[in-house]
Amino acid sequence: MSAQVWLVFCTACAILFALPSPIAFKVANYAAVRGKRTMIASVSGATLGVMTTFTAAAIVVAGASYVPSSFLDVIQWAGIGWLMLFGLWTIATPAARESQAENDNLRARTLGAIFIDCFVLAALRLRYFAFFIAFLSQFINRSRDVVETLTQMQAATLVLSLLCLTLQATFARSTIAMVRRASVTKKVRNNRGTRFITGRAVSAGYRRIAA
Structure with missing residues (x-):
């Protein structure tokens, strides 16, 4: 692939992994609550989980490459x-579903359990x-x-996900604060939208009854 295509792919993956997400929240929580020594287990488990998802998607995309060109165009669009x-x-969905305390929802205590928990998530x-x-197609x-x-992209994704998750675990407090801030902002925005839609519906109902 050309250098421009590689730049687009790596940039998109880096942004995806750097965004506030439940995975980043979980890895950072383990580092903040269980200690930095859990970073190897949490980061490696989450990275392996991401690569499992990537590999499954790559298999689907590799199979789609054998379909007729017209159908492939439909898939790409x-x-x-x-x-x-x-x-x-x-943008619209809260990164963390609720403002959890740092020790909430962390059932795993041993390194093996932490690895499995992050991998499954x-x-x-x-x-x-x-x-x-959608992206690989x-x-x-x-x-x-x-x-x-796809193999080259898999290697690049492995490096980027490992790097981003390591940074998020290293700066655990900042990651947790960022995820919660994004979650609260989105919840407020969604609540305003819900109140607006509800107000419109109630007004329409009153107008209909009055008519």
């Missing part, structure tokens, strides 16, 4: 539409799975070896 929805969804992120399918080019391209 649908992928662009999903990426746009993903951006809106990320990252591997079951269906939003990441759909993102990778944009790079399908029949003139190049699709498997080789």
